[in-house]
Amino acid sequence: MTRISFGRLTPWLLIIPSFALALFIICYPLYNIVFQSVHEVSRFGLLKGFCGLDNFRKLFEDPVFVASVWRTLWWTLGVVGGTVAVSVPVALILHQDFYGRGIARTLVMLPWSVSLTMTAIVWRWAFNDEYGMVNVTLQRLGMIDAPIHWLATSEWAFPVEILVGILVSVPFTVTIFLGGLSSVPGDIYEAARLDGASAWQQFRKLTFPLLRPFINMAIVLNVIYVFNSFPIIWVMTQGGPSNSTHILVTYLYEKGFRLGKPGEAAAVSLVMLVMLMCFTMIYLKIQPKEGEGA
Amino acid sequence: MRVDSRKLRRSLVCWLALSPLVVVVLFPFAVMFLTAVKPAEEVFVFPARWLPSYFRWANFADMWDAAKFGIALKNSLVVSLSATVLAIAVSIPAAYAMARYPFRGKGFYRQFLLVTQMLAPVLLVIGLFRLAAMIHWGEGNLVDKHISVIVAYAAFNIAFAVWMMSSYFATIPRDLEESAWLEGCGRARAILKVFLPLAAPAMVVTAIFTFINAWNEFAVVYTLIRSDANKTLTVQITDLVAGRYTVEWHQVMAATLLATLPVSIMFAWLQRYLVKGLALGAVK
Numbered sequence: 001m002t003r004i005s006f007g008r009l010t011p012w013l014l015i016i017p018s019f020a021l022a023l024f025i026i027c028y029p030l031y032n033i034v035f036q037s038v039h040e041v042s043r044f045g046l047l048k049g050f051c052g053l054d055n056f057r058k059l060f061e062d063p064v065f066v067a068s069v070w071r072t073l074w075w076t077l078g079v080v081g082g083t084v085a086v087s088v089p090v091a092l093i094l095h096q097d098f099y100g101r102g103i104a105r106t107l108v109m110l111p112w113s114v115s116l117t118m119t120a121i122v123w124r125w126a127f128n129d130e131y132g133m134v135n136v137t138l139q140r141l142g143m144i145d146a147p148i149h150w151l152a153t154s155e156w157a158f159p160v161e162i163l164v165g166i167l168v169s170v171p172f173t174v175t176i177f178l179g180g181l182s183s184v185p186g187d188i189y190e191a192a193r194l195d196g197a198s199a200w201q202q203f204r205k206l207t208f209p210l211l212r213p214f215i216n217m218a219i220v221l222n223v224i225y226v227f228n229s230f231p232i233i234w235v236m237t238q239g240g241p242s243n244s245t246h247i248l249v250t251y252l253y254e255k256g257f258r259l260g261k262p263g264e265a266a267a268v269s270l271v272m273l274v275m276l277m278c279f280t281m282i283y284l285k286i287q288p289k290e291g292e293g294a
Numbered sequence: 295m296r297v298d299s300r301k302l303r304r305s306l307v308c309w310l311a312l313s314p315l316v317v318v319v320l321f322p323f324a325v326m327f328l329t330a331v332k333p334a335e336e337v338f339v340f341p342a343r344w345l346p347s348y349f350r351w352a353n354f355a356d357m358w359d360a361a362k363f364g365i366a367l368k369n370s371l372v373v374s375l376s377a378t379v380l381a382i383a384v385s386i387p388a389a390y391a392m393a394r395y396p397f398r399g400k401g402f403y404r405q406f407l408l409v410t411q412m413l414a415p416v417l418l419v420i421g422l423f424r425l426a427a428m429i430h431w432g433e434g435n436l437v438d439k440h441i442s443v444i445v446a447y448a449a450f451n452i453a454f455a456v457w458m459m460s461s462y463f464a465t466i467p468r469d470l471e472e473s474a475w476l477e478g479c480g481r482a483r484a485i486l487k488v489f490l491p492l493a494a495p496a497m498v499v500t501a502i503f504t505f506i507n508a509w510n511e512f513a514v515v516y517t518l519i520r521s522d523a524n525k526t527l528t529v530q531i532t533d534l535v536a537g538r539y540t541v542e543w544h545q546v547m548a549a550t551l552l553a554t555l556p557v558s559i560m561f562a563w564l565q566r567y568l569v570k571g572l573a574l575g576a577v578k
Contacts (some may be wrong), residue, residue, distance in 0.1 A: 011395040014387035015403060018452045021384055022410050025449035030413070037422065045424060093312055098305035098527035104560045107316050107561070113561030114322075115510030117528045121535055124320040125329065131342045133325050134352050137564045139341065167318060175568055221411075231512045235532060249416050256420050257517065266420050271394025276412055 038264035043260030055267040064243045064252060065268070071158070072227065072247040072275075079165035079226045080219060086166060087218070091177035092207070105178075114172035119152050120235035122165050127151050127236075154244030157237050161245060162233055169225070173218045180214030181207075220283055227276065248272050306447040325552070329547035330354070337544045350544075355551065363552065364523060366530035370553075373440050373515070374508040377447035381455050382501050383526040384448070391460035394468070407453040415450050416513040422446060423517055438520040446518070447508045452509070455500050456481055462496030463489075506557055516526075527553045 037055055042046040059065045094105050111119065126133045127150040137149040150156045184207065192202050218278060230249045233239065239246035246254075248268060256265030297365050322528040326343075327338060357363060392400065415422070426436035436442040466489065469544055474484035514529045525533070531549045535541055 008397075011391040011397040014391035017384040018388040018456065019406070020401070021380075021445070022406070022449050022452050025422075025446055026410055026413055026418065028425050030416040032421035032424045033418065033443050036424070045427065081389075090312065090315060093308050096308055098301065099307040099347060100305065100309065104309070104312055104316075106565060107319055107563040108312070109568075110319050110323075110558060110562065112565075113558040114554050115512065115557075117510070117512040118554050119322065121531065122326055124535065124546065126322065126325045130340050131338055131543075133321075133328075133342070135342065136342045136344065136547065148346055165444070170315070175565075222348055224412050224414070229415040232559075235536065238536070253416070253419070262420055262424075263361065269417050269420055271424055273413070274415055280412065 014230070033266040036263050037270050039263055041261075041263040041266075043190075043262075045262060051263070055263045056271075058264055058268055060272070064246060067243070068246045068248050068251045069271075071245070074225050074248050075158075075162065075165070076223055079160040079169060079229075080222045082166040083160065083169040083222055084215065084218060087170050087173035087177055088189065088211070088215070090170065091174045091181060092203075094178060095181040107173055109171045111168050113174075114168075116168060116229070116231040117235055119164065120232045121167055123160075124151065124236045127160060151237055152241055154180045154241055157241065158245045161233055161236055165226060165229065168224055168232070172225075173222060176214050176218045176221075177211060180211050182212045183232070219278075223279060224276065299472055302415070326547045326551045329423050330551050331548075332544050334544055351538075353544050353548045356567075357548040357552075360545055361530060361534055361549050363527075363530070363549060365523060366525055367553075368529045369524060370509055370526040370528075372419070373443050373447070374505050376440070376444045377451070377508040378501050378505045380444065380448035381451040381504050382497060385452055385455035385459060386497065388452070389456045390489075392456060392460035393463035402578055407456060407573045410450070411453045414513075415446065415511070419513055419517045422514065426518055437518060438524055440519075440524060442518050443515050443526075447511060450514075451504045451507055455504055458503070459496055462500075463493055464556070466492045499564060502560060502564055502570065505534055506561060 002081050038050060038052060040051045040054070042048060090108060094101065094108065098104075127135075129135065129147050129149050129152065132150075134150065135144070138144045139147070148156065150160050188206060189202060192206055197205065228249060230253065233250050234253065235249060237245045239250045248271070252268040254267060254271070255261045259260055295389060329347045331351065332353075333348070333350045334341070334353075336346055374495070389404075391405070395476060401549065422442075423437070426439075426442040429436045429442075431441070432441060453525075470488050470492070471481075471484045474488045475481060479487065510528065512532070515526050515529050516532070522530075531546065533555060534549065535547050
């Protein structure tokens with residue numbers, strides 16, 4: 001008898017260590033952020049008293065914050081959209097049987113292994129005005145006459161960062177798509193070819209629908225990662241020039257650890273959480289209900 | 295045997311189509327390497343050139359001292375290894391439960407893991423910092439202590455580790471364990487003798503990816519670690535660049551190259567396991 005009741009508890013006993021650790025590291029900071037966001041907090045974390053929604057009011061009165069909200073949406077849309085647009089064809093190519101496919105796969109995956117911080121540092125140097133290799137190469141090829149001030153002008157800095165964001169997100173996304181493609185049985189293509197379907201028809205009628213769940217999943221995970229992506233912008237421009245590349249995470253970090261306003265930074269965290277929650281809710285609404293897998 | 299001419303043509307087309315991406319992927323590595331071996335006086339000349347006039351390997355030695363690379367390397371190793379061990383230790387039982395038992399609350403736990411993935415460390419840094427400042431440890435608190443970074447990394451990697459390992463564990467046939475029970479093995483012994491040896495590769499692969507995640511992380515160490523003696527590579531190297539009036543780019547590139555190359559090689563060798571593991575997890 002005891003054996004059976006123990007047996008029913010076993011899965012929970014197995015899960016508890018990881019559950020407890022994750023809960024502790026996530027719940028206390030979360031509680032603390034909610035707490036700080038409704039208090040006036042000094043630079044050194046000293047509470048000065050309850051202030052209601054004052055921190056939030058200050059945020060929404062700050063034009064830099066409002067601009068950062070919009071820029072975060074563009075950043076997420078640009079990077080995720082660009083990543084999916086690049087990754088689908090790349091995954092389709094890497095799924096073909098060709099000479100050197102192993103090497104090609106490894107090469108495409110390579111940016112994943114490099115820390116975002118290091119990637120950002122290298123690109124910051126590569127996009128250097130006078131000595132950077134991007135300007136040098138473009139000038140050698142005759143594509144530009146004078147060096148472009150990539151990271152020092154607001155029109156260029158943000159698009160450049162979006163491109164770097166796409167580059168580092170492609171490997172993960174291609175990985176998901178390759179997994180999806182490998183689960184597609186090969187004989188349905190055989191059948192389609194016998195029925196006289198063209199390559200484009202095969203893609204539209206067979207590959208794309210089968211890849212659909214994987215594309216959805218890649219979009220969801222990428223939206224979460226990209227929305228929260230901190231090192232690229234922080235290292236390349238620190239939100240500058242003149243606040244023209246701040247997204248919410250970099251704005252949050254600057255408020256909290258540079259300008260010494262933890263209360264307002266906590267409020268930014270909460271705004272971001274609400275945005276992520278809205279996104280997840282919308283996603284779950286449009287996602288067809290999946291059964292509880294065993 | 296003849297060379298398959300259709301395959302050859304297909305290979306050419308595939309490589310041609312991939313070539314722009316390959317160039318962009320290799321570009322930063324070329325920049326890193328060629329800047330790292332340039333003599334200092336050739337880094338800042340206008341117009342700049344790609345190739346150095348000679349390879350100055352001494353840049354690496356100079357950088358090692360100037361950037362306190364050795365200390366940061368040791369710190370990165372300590373933090374990443376400890377975080378990996380902790381994350382894997384708590385994730386193995388959870389992954390086993392997810393792969394082997396149907397139970398109430400499984401869906402809930404999966405959702406919980408998804409939520410932990412959503413709450414990226416950087417969203418919580420304000421709270422994490424307060425948490426570390428609140429806990430008494432030795433003389434002071436947990437700010438500027440490796441243990442705080444280690445525990446945070448372990449916690450944030452649980453979702454990935456459970457996901458990867460449970461999807462692999464599910465592919466290990468249950469019959470093997472069951473037949474061991476029938477032969478009089480206890481459940482625990484069956485796990486030890488039959489399941490673990492088969493699951494070991496999945497654990498090793500997951501551990502290596504967790505290690506790489508920890509090795510590459512930035513926001514948490516950047517916030518929690520204050521003193522040079524405790525900084526890890528990502529933060530130490532960023533400090534060479536951020537807020538400096540003059541940046542010794544040849545040394546910075548030497549440092550990024552040294553910090554990146556071992557991990558890239560390890561990753562290149564293991565990436566095919568990742569395709570399999572994530573795909574299995576995704577369709578579940």
